[in-house]
Amino acid sequence: MKSVPLGPGGQTAPNVVLGLMRISEKSDDEIRTLVKTARDAGIDFFDHADVYGAHVHDCEERFAKAMQLTPSQRADITLQTKVGIVPEGPYFDFSHDHIIEGVEGSLKALNTDYIDILLLHRPDALVEPEEVAQAFDELEAAGKVRSFGVSNHTPRQIDLLKTAVKQELVANQLQLSITHAPIIAQGVAANMVGEDQSLTLDAGGILDYCRIHKITVQAWSPFQAGFFNGPFLGNSEYAELNTVIDKLAAKYDVPTTGIATAWITRHPAQMQVVLGTTTPERVSGAAQGSAVPLTKAEWYDLFRAAGYRVP
DSSP states (O other): OOEEEETTTTEEEESEEEEOTTOTTOOHHHHHHHHHHHHHTTOOEEEOOTTOSSSTTHHHHHHHHHHOOOHHHHHTSEEEEEEOEETTTTEEOOOHHHHHHHHHHHHHHHTOSOEEEEEEESOOTTOOHHHHHHHHHHHHHTTSEEEEEEESOOHHHHHHHHTTOOSOEEEEEEEOOSSSOHHHHHHHTTTOTTOGGGOOOTTSOHHHHHHHTTOEEEEEOTTBSSSSSOBSTTOGGGHHHHHHHHHHHHHHTOOHHHHHHHHHHTSTTOOEEEEOOOOHHHHHHHHTTTTOOOOHHHHHHHHHHTTOOOO
């Protein structure tokens, strides 16, 4: 498993992460098998959020109950969770009190004394950076959170937080797959009049911004065709893309999920791929893409086959 920098402070992490948003209905044995498969593949980084599951902290609780980690086992893994979404309203909340309450709930649910990385989960339009800073300072001073980051944030939203937050933001979790790649595609088609791909979205340049500021991009939904509308692998609507993927999978002797992973891990931004599957075989297959050395031509062939304009 290839390692990549995690933020600007010298930390490293595997470039493939196991996301656990779908374990709510899984048995303890199924969860343990999933985690063991990930560990066997070199994945020791696990991604949670307080809203994952049937109720708040559900998946965090299921993970802790199934794993029953000893202190040494806990120290051997990285636990990341998120706070800020409130499904029943007010929908998004980055207030000091909500961040503190959310972290306390996650610590209890995960049966741990500390969170390795806390992400702010989707932007709160009513954010007060000073409240976020106060919460981060208190959590860091108490040893309850070791590193901080964001999810789905634009460059200017990160800059706004930085007006008050003094901690380095180590990660920004963004949706990215071969077929859902606006954070890459816009730059490729920049200044091409009349091309929708060239349109600047979300203030533009978030991937370049994260590279400049050494914020690690974590790519979620790496196999999704678009915004939660099914996978592209084996999808007849993406026949040309799947033909290229199948050819490369045969060349590099990895499953197709490994090639979909490799398209992201090959990028020089040194991103992490967040897997959302609960199928052990898909975890191990995807992990094989960690260090597949796609050539530039192969990378662009996949990009073009996905429907993006390559001038």
